[in-house]
Amino acid sequence: MKYIFENNTVRIQGLSDFSLRDTLCCGQSFRWRELEDGGFSGTAFGKTVSIKCDGEDYLIIGSTKEDFETLWKGYFDFELDYGKIKADLSLLHPTLSEAAKFAPGIRILRQEPFEALISFIISQNNNIKRIEGIVERLCENFGEKNEAGGYSFPTAEKLAALSEEELSVIRAGFRHRYILDAARKVVSGDVDLERCRTLPFPEAKAELMTIVGVGEKVADCVLLYGLHRTEAFPLDVWMKRAMKVLFPEVAPEFFGEYAGIAQQYIFHYSRLHPELFE
DNA sequence: ACCCAGGAAATTC
DNA sequence: GAATTTCATGGG
Numbered sequence: 001m002k003y004i005f006e007n008n009t010v011r012i013q014g015l016s017d018f019s020l021r022d023t024l025c026c027g028q029s030f031r032w033r034e035l036e037d038g039g040f041s042g043t044a045f046g047k048t049v050s051i052k053c054d055g056e057d058y059l060i061i062g063s064t065k066e067d068f069e070t071l072w073k074g075y076f077d078f079e080l081d082y083g084k085i086k087a088d089l090s091l092l093h094p095t096l097s098e099a100a101k102f103a104p105g106i107r108i109l110r111q112e113p114f115e116a117l118i119s120f121i122i123s124q125n126n127n128i129k130r131i132e133g134i135v136e137r138l139c140e141n142f143g144e145k146n147e148a149g150g151y152s153f154p155t156a157e158k159l160a161a162l163s164e165e166e167l168s169v170i171r172a173g174f175r176h177r178y179i180l181d182a183a184r185k186v187v188s189g190d191v192d193l194e195r196c197r198t199l200p201f202p203e204a205k206a207e208l209m210t211i212v213g214v215g216e217k218v219a220d221c222v223l224l225y226g227l228h229r230t231e232a233f234p235l236d237v238w239m240k241r242a243m244k245v246l247f248p249e250v251a252p253e254f255f256g257e258y259a260g261i262a263q264q265y266i267f268h269y270s271r272l273h274p275e276l277f278e
Numbered sequence: 279a280c281c282c283a284g285g286a287a288a289t290t291c
Numbered sequence: 292g293a294a295t296t297t298c299a300t301g302g303g
Contacts, residue, residue: 171299171301178286213286
């Protein structure tokens with residue numbers, strides 16, 4: 001992968017194993033909106049950019065060279081060799097090979113940990129459309145507006161200071177008290193998200209699960225999408241069905257150190273092939 | 279009206 | 292302990 005900076009835009013060349021739609025519409029982030037030209041616009045780190053294809057290249061519009069190097073390159077996980085990971089995973093199981101071929105451009109985003117924590121608390125017993133709406137209201141009400149008109153994800157401090165009443169403008173229902181408990185535990189240091197990045201996996205997961213409203217599945221999502229712990233293997237309703245039907249006799253540990261990436265291929269494949277489970 | 283949605287807590291058995 | 296019910300909200 002090479003990149004050049006030109007006029008507020010970063011042009012990325014020679015990038016393989018990447019698709020905007022596979023990566024941004026596969027249920028790992030709730031903050032990217034598709035544009036009319038097929039690109040996507042979104043906000044992370046408080047900065048709003050759009051990203052689109054230009055022939056073989058990708059353009060990140062609205063990014064400085066420095067922001068690309070310190071933020072976006074990592075956010076989109078451009079430096080991990082997905083070709084190699086896919087090849088290794090595909091050897092493990094023929095159905096996993098199929099799933100990877102179905103959406104070969106998926107990458108696991110490195111989202112901000114607190115955003116992943118709150119987003120996946122909101123995701124429980126909810127549908128993606130509505131999750132996106134709640135997250136949008138959360139940012140518009142409690143985030144900071146930037147020059148581009150986008151809103152940052154609110155800080156833990158900002159949310160921790162709210163009452164349930166004040167938070168209820170986002171209409172997240174019974175999840176309001178979960179969000180507040182998460183924000184307050186992060187502010188107090190009872191839960192240290194950065195420490196969870198390096199802690200042994202079971203300990204990191206247990207620490208996240210001390211938050212009211214965070215069970216195994218949400219904890220795994222935070223570990224995978226927010227802390228890039230690729231051994232995490234979130235088991236939602238789709239994945240439980242998929243494991244039963246497509247991978248009987250297979251346990252999550254079978255997929256090894258990149259189980260979370262395997263999970264993303266399988267999740268996306270299953271969601272777009274519901275007929276497999278009728 | 280009923281059912282479900284990238285679950286988890288509370289209750290019941 | 293394992294199985295069931297409840298928890299807001301909105302769309303089909």
